Amino acid sequence: MTAIKHALQRDIFTPNDERLLSIVNVCKAGKKKRNCFLCATVTTERPVQVNVVKVKKSDKGDFYKRQTAWGLRDLAVVDAKDAVKENPEFDLHFDKVYKWVASSTVEKNTFISCIWKLNQRYLRKKIDFINVSSQLLEELPKVAEESVPSGENQSVTGGDEESVDEYQELNAREEQDIEIMMEGCEYAISNAEAFAEKLSRELQVLDGANIQSIMASEKQVNILMKLLDEALKEVDQIELKLSSYEEMLQSVKEQMDQISESNHLIHLSNTNNVKLLSEIEFLVNHMDLAKGHIKALQEGDLTSSRGIEACTNAADALLQCMNVALRPGHDMLQAVKQQQQRFSDLREQFARRLASHLNSVFVHQGHDQSSTLAQHSAELTLPNHHPFHRDLLRYAKLMEWLKNTDYGKYEGLTKNYMDYLSRLYEREIKDFFEVAKIKMTGTTREGKKFATLPRKESAVKQETESLHGSSGKLTGSTSSLNKLSVQSSGSRRSQSSSLLDMGNMSASDLDVADRTKFDKIFEQVLSELEPLCLAEQDFISKFFKLQQHQSISGTTTNEAEEMDGGTLSRSYTSGVPQTISSEKDMIRQMMTKIFRCIEPELNNLIALGDKIDSFNSLYMLVKMSHHVWTAQNVDPASFLSTTLGNVLVTVKRNFDKCISNQMKQMDEVKISKKSKVGILPFVAEFEEFAALAESIFKNAERRGDLDKAYTKLIRAVFVSVEKVANESQKTPRDVVMMENFHHIFATLSRLKISCLEAEKKEAKQKYTDHLQSYVIYSLGQPLEKLNHFFEGVEARVAQGIREEEVSYQLAFNKQELRKVIKEYPGKEVKKGLDNLYKKVDKHLCEEENLLQVVWHSMQDEFIRQYKHFEGLIARCYPGSGITMEFTIQDILDYCSSIAQSH
Numbered sequence: 001m002t003a004i005k006h007a008l009q010r011d012i013f014t015p016n017d018e019r020l021l022s023i024v025n026v027c028k029a030g031k032k033k034r035n036c037f038l039c040a041t042v043t044t045e046r047p048v049q050v051n052v053v054k055v056k057k058s059d060k061g062d063f064y065k066r067q068t069a070w071g072l073r074d075l076a077v078v079d080a081k082d083a084v085k086e087n088p089e090f091d092l093h094f095d096k097v098y099k100w101v102a103s104s105t106v107e108k109n110t111f112i113s114c115i116w117k118l119n120q121r122y123l124r125k126k127i128d129f130i131n132v133s134s135q136l137l138e139e140l141p142k143v144a145e146e147s148v149p150s151g152e153n154q155s156v157t158g159g160d161e162e163s164v165d166e167y168q169e170l171n172a173r174e175e176q177d178i179e180i181m182m183e184g185c186e187y188a189i190s191n192a193e194a195f196a197e198k199l200s201r202e203l204q205v206l207d208g209a210n211i212q213s214i215m216a217s218e219k220q221v222n223i224l225m226k227l228l229d230e231a232l233k234e235v236d237q238i239e240l241k242l243s244s245y246e247e248m249l250q251s252v253k254e255q256m257d258q259i260s261e262s263n264h265l266i267h268l269s270n271t272n273n274v275k276l277l278s279e280i281e282f283l284v285n286h287m288d289l290a291k292g293h294i295k296a297l298q299e300g301d302l303t304s305s306r307g308i309e310a311c312t313n314a315a316d317a318l319l320q321c322m323n324v325a326l327r328p329g330h331d332m333l334q335a336v337k338q339q340q341q342r343f344s345d346l347r348e349q350f351a352r353r354l355a356s357h358l359n360s361v362f363v364h365q366g367h368d369q370s371s372t373l374a375q376h377s378a379e380l381t382l383p384n385h386h387p388f389h390r391d392l393l394r395y396a397k398l399m400e401w402l403k404n405t406d407y408g409k410y411e412g413l414t415k416n417y418m419d420y421l422s423r424l425y426e427r428e429i430k431d432f433f434e435v436a437k438i439k440m441t442g443t444t445r446e447g448k449k450f451a452t453l454p455r456k457e458s459a460v461k462q463e464t465e466s467l468h469g470s471s472g473k474l475t476g477s478t479s480s481l482n483k484l485s486v487q488s489s490g491s492r493r494s495q496s497s498s499l500l501d502m503g504n505m506s507a508s509d510l511d512v513a514d515r516t517k518f519d520k521i522f523e524q525v526l527s528e529l530e531p532l533c534l535a536e537q538d539f540i541s542k543f544f545k546l547q548q549h550q551s552i553s554g555t556t557t558n559e560a561e562e563m564d565g566g567t568l569s570r571s572y573t574s575g576v577p578q579t580i581s582s583e584k585d586m587i588r589q590m591m592t593k594i595f596r597c598i599e600p601e602l603n604n605l606i607a608l609g610d611k612i613d614s615f616n617s618l619y620m621l622v623k624m625s626h627h628v629w630t631a632q633n634v635d636p637a638s639f640l641s642t643t644l645g646n647v648l649v650t651v652k653r654n655f656d657k658c659i660s661n662q663m664k665q666m667d668e669v670k671i672s673k674k675s676k677v678g679i680l681p682f683v684a685e686f687e688e689f690a691a692l693a694e695s696i697f698k699n700a701e702r703r704g705d706l707d708k709a710y711t712k713l714i715r716a717v718f719v720s721v722e723k724v725a726n727e728s729q730k731t732p733r734d735v736v737m738m739e740n741f742h743h744i745f746a747t748l749s750r751l752k753i754s755c756l757e758a759e760k761k762e763a764k765q766k767y768t769d770h771l772q773s774y775v776i777y778s779l780g781q782p783l784e785k786l787n788h789f790f791e792g793v794e795a796r797v798a799q800g801i802r803e804e805e806v807s808y809q810l811a812f813n814k815q816e817l818r819k820v821i822k823e824y825p826g827k828e829v830k831k832g833l834d835n836l837y838k839k840v841d842k843h844l845c846e847e848e849n850l851l852q853v854v855w856h857s858m859q860d861e862f863i864r865q866y867k868h869f870e871g872l873i874a875r876c877y878p879g880s881g882i883t884m885e886f887t888i889q890d891i892l893d894y895c896s897s898i899a900q901s902h
Contacts, residue, residue, distance in 0.1 A: 020039055078112060081131050083134075358395060393543060400545040440609060522609065522616075529598065529602075530627060530630075591639035632645075663713065676842070679739060693706055711759075741766040745764045745767055771853070
């Protein structure tokens with residue numbers, strides 16, 4: 001260990017001007033045993049710095065390198081783990097805890113003792129030594145600090161302090177002198193004693209010379225002493241003169257001190273006067289309200305624009321005076337207290353006057369607006385509130401002032417505004433929706449259009465109640481509309497009317513004009529509501545100053561819907577917001593209170609539209625989706641966006657219900673057992689629905705909803721067609737499948753619905769498959785005996801008989817073949833084809849016009865069988881000259897003449 005210590009001192013610490021005092025061989029606890037050394041060092045230069053250095057052996061060689069160093073002043077805790085038992089583990093707490101395991105307990109104890117002594121000597125900081133034996137923590141002897149030369153070395157090894165080495169290194173001059181002396185004495189190296197004796201003799205000679213020199217200078221010393229005595233006498237005389245001068249100046253000094261003190265008092269008085277003037281000017285400039293402002297606050301006209309402007313300026317000036325930042329001590333002045341009380345009284349007086357005036361304006365607005373309702377009652381328009389908003393916005397700055405100075409009155413105005421305006425808007429919106437409902441129903445019981453009759457407000461309400469009752473459902477004219485539906489549905493097949501009777505009314509019974517009218521009315525309703533809500537929201541934001549800084553916020557939407565007149569005031573305590581956290585929520589809360597009737601009225605209108613015609617849900621879904629999308633682009637969290645979003649959910653639910661009803665009615669369809677099926681009603685209705693939907697949803701935002709509905713409907717149509725085809729007794733299954741899937745394929749090809757491309761291909765495949773199946777089934781074996789004959793021929797060939805040898809078989813010789821062919825002359829073939837044509841004509845319906853397609857397919861199938869028979873004759877009976885009694889051209893002529901004759 002000693003050799004390692006000297007090597008570390010030489011290679012690592014001496015180049016850094018450090019001394020190595022203690023060393024311990026350690027490895028990290030719990031990890032791979034990689035040894036290193038912890039060294040306690042001090043610097044050789046002052047101030048002395050004590051460090052704990054981690055040294056490890058280099059991976060590339062046998063030399064050691066310095067890895068990490070910690071200052072002893074950063075050491076907080078030394079934990080020896082066990083003060084009684086021998087334990088090589090110990091912890092050092094620097095910036096984090098370092099756990100070590102020493103190679104021996106002796107080395108660990110020696111290192112900890114050295115750390116303790118270095119701390120006591122150099123740092124004197126509080127390092128906690130825990131689980132350390134008290135024998136190791138012995139107090140270092142207190143040694144007086146001595147100045148040592150820069151070249152002096154000290155060391156502490158084994159925990160004990162060593163004495164200062166006596167050896168001092170020679171400097172360059174001393175070395176040079178010794179070399180000169182040694183050159184003068186040749187035997188200085190070989191005979192050190194003789195050299196030392198010579199030096200001793202020379203030193204004695206020098207000492208004698210010094211003594212003689214001192215004795216020779218005694219006379220000069222005596223002379224110097226006399227001169228010093230004379231100098232002392234002169235000094236005494238000077239001191240006497242200075243004393244007399246000092247007595248004379250003492251009185252002058254006292255007079256100057258009195259003058260200086262007087263000047264100081266004058267300067268202090270001037271300074272105080274300047275400061276007092278500054279304070280008075282500050283109070284006068286910042287707490288003096290002009291008489292014109294006081295008069296405006298007390299008597300200003302709040303009805304004219306000039307008076308409002310004067311009151312606004314006066315209120316701002318008053319607020320500035322009240323909010324001035326007083327300096328320490330100002331609030332104790334009686335004049336300041338009086339002025340503050342005066343300002344407070346002016347604020348209270350003006351706040352009461354402003355609140356009273358604005359409440360009157362709100363009340364008059366409700367009455368004035370009510371007088372204009374009659375002229376809007378027969379028109380599908382909402383009254384314009386812009387003039388009222390324009391007049392009130394003149395008070396916006398005063399409302400901001402009131403909000404900052406008297407929140408209680410501001411809150412009261414907010415509540416009163418919501419109360420008055422909610423009643424006004426409720427009357428306007430309900431009357432507006434009544435007119436819309438009347439226009440949607442279209443006719444009275446007498447068959448006259450509601451829209452052509454001008455009505456007063458009471459008349460509109462009375463007629464609407466007869467139509468909708470208190471709940472908004474159709475009770476009066478709906479029955480007459482249902483009767484009209486029943487009468488008009490007599491022109492359709494009974495299957496169609498029973499399948500798609502939605503809401504007691506068939507979708508096809510309403511013409512395009514009626515649906516267009518409904519679409520325009522619904523769009524006009526939304527177009528009237530949207531600017532109304534946006535204008536009111538913009539006005540609330542500007543008038544009540546709810547967009548500049550976050551100071552209040554609202555409860556949730558559901559809480560706002562249930563808010564009565566007192567809820568808003570309960571949200572605050574002592575004029576300080578409690579539960580409201582954002583001004584956007586406050587605006588939405590006020591809008592919900594004012595327009596609380598919009599959502600139920602819209603839901604009633606939607607229910608009426610769905611009752612009139614369930615296909616109206618398509619129009620409403622597109623229109624509502626567009627308006628919701630527009631509102632969300634403006635402000636996703638606004639009242640209008642939220643309300644329209646809620647209503648859109650209802651519309652989407654009605655749309656889904658319409659689709660479900662169609663699918664349910666498809667599943668419940670019943671067909672007549674006595675008549676042929678033809679194109680099924682729900683297939684025709686799907687075509688009508690798809691054509692209508694494509695015209696409505698063109699470029700619509702909610703195209704995805706329609707695509708999902710298409711997929712559900714087309715699957716239901718496919719299933720229902722197969723179900724009806726399987727149950728059909730009058731019409732063959734293949735005919736039902738062929739005609740209806742042909743119709744579906746034609747519809748999808750015409751409408752080009754991208755999401756149904758797979759279904760279009762499937763419909764085409766089903767149509768083709770069932771067409772082929774029907775042709776084969778209907779055509780059967782027109783040359784039955786000939787077909788049985790050639791089936792026997794093919795069986796013999798399959799058994800291994802060569803084709804040219806089949807004619808030698810007794811049952812299949814040429815004579816038998818001629819006998820079978822004679823049974824099918826051209827006349828019989830034409831007769832059979834004519835009967836087949838009549839049979840196909842009875843199976844197919846006229847609507848789909850597939851007779852010629854089917855007949856052409858049968859012709860091709862018959863020619864294919866003919867060619868097959870001819871091929872067998874040519875191969876099995878070569879050179880016999882046997883042929884059919886009719887040709888392919890005869891078949892073509894027969895088919896053509898039969899088709900033309902029918």
